[in-house]
Amino acid sequence: MDTVLKEKINLGISACMYGCKVRYNKKGWNMSELFGRDQTSFIWHPVCPESLSGMGIPRSPIRVIGESGRAVLEGNAKIKNREGKDVTDMLIKGCNASIEALERANVFAFVYMEGSPSCGVYRTTLKNNRMGKPPGVFGAMLLDRDFFLIPANDLQSPVRRWDWKRRLYAFAWAKEVDINSKDDLFQFWHIVKFLCQEIDEKTAREIGKRLAELPKGFDKESAETLRHEVMMILRQPSSLEKIKNRLWKHYMYFKRKTGVELENVMEPTDMRNMNHIADELMLMEKTSFSTEVLFGAAPILYRGR
Ligand code: SF4
Structure with a gap:
């Protein structure tokens, strides 16, 4: 996808x-x-x-x-x-x-x-x-x-602005992407699940459980219900704490996988201002994209034609 x-x-x-x-x-x-x-x-x-x-x-x-x-x-x-x-x-x-x-x-x-x-x-x-x-x-x-x-x-807040933008991109993508088979459905969930877990862990867990228990065959109606549930989760804002924690978690994973170190990315408890956090997020977004590592917190990007 x-x-x-x-x-x-x-x-x-x-x-x-x-x-x-x-x-x-x-x-x-x-x-x-x-x-x-x-x-x-x-x-x-x-x-x-x-x-x-x-x-x-x-x-x-x-x-x-x-x-x-x-x-x-x-x-x-x-x-x-x-x-x-x-x-x-x-x-x-x-x-x-x-x-x-x-x-x-x-x-x-x-x-x-x-x-x-x-x-x-x-x-x-x-x-x-x-x-x-x-x-x-x-x-x-x-x-x-x-x-x-x-x-x-x-x-006005650079971190909130980043939060709205990444969820809006994911929402626009989730609204339009084709889901025509069980494979599509699993792939769809794989792409948005980290972001959904960050925003609403309880509902995301329930969705994951339901997907694991799906009966054989593909049911278009349940797939569309799931798409709608994901879109409703994506409409809700995240919090600064969750954003910082996810950023650090992803950075640890990224470093293990690629061996690349990013000096700018700091631990969740390190003191820094909102502009610095927004810069870290954008750096992580850009570097993950160029190294083809899925940044689960911002899975969809806009690159135009
Ligand atoms: S109606 Fe809406 S757009 Fe028009 S002035 Fe009031 S808040 Fe602004």
Whole structure:
């Protein structure tokens, strides 16, 4: 199985996080720049549900009146602006227009602005001690469609950015790769299992057990269920501790296998800053690829055509 992505990933993003000044107060930030050279691995699709709703820029800020953005979609809550005007219909139309544009472009991953009553997923307000009524209206649509969701703020940390990128590549690969035989299925699992074990050891163990007990023959339906389970695991972030431990474990294995020493890679307990850890991860990724040793923590790479 080829573990190199050659097609660019279509990546959706809240337009205000792509440098467009579309927030209610005419503000916007460019978070996509934080990907550095990796920006070119993606075709970017900025959308702004509130602008597409026809509310304009600048506009009066809006909030959820009721339980959550999902309740708004179900007709059980409202969206009102600061003056108390009901803009529920307008916002739903803007969200529908945004989701249609993303689906037309085959977008399955989205960088969202957390803390917005529209794009927010776990918070719908930016105020520190209030979580709002999550998810936001557009956030609920993205969740309901199983999008691979990336909080824009996480892109500021080089290690989190690396974590999102390697899982997104693996997710894109897992979504498309052909699984037409039992051999394909075992190979598929062999490629993603180390990453799945790092993120969710319990579920990964259950999958491994089920695979070992498979009856004779190939059942396409169970293979597709397994593909879906893997994709759901890959949507979850890992932690710094797990990332450092896996890096060291792989480095020990790599050194034994190739005899190559990499001075930059440090033990999990060694003190160093986030930029250094991200550099170690990228070095390990690059060296493993050039020596053809599978780096289980980042099994899929993008190399373009
Ligand atoms: S958070 Fe979403 S709706 Fe709000 S300005 Fe940004 S893109 Fe537009």
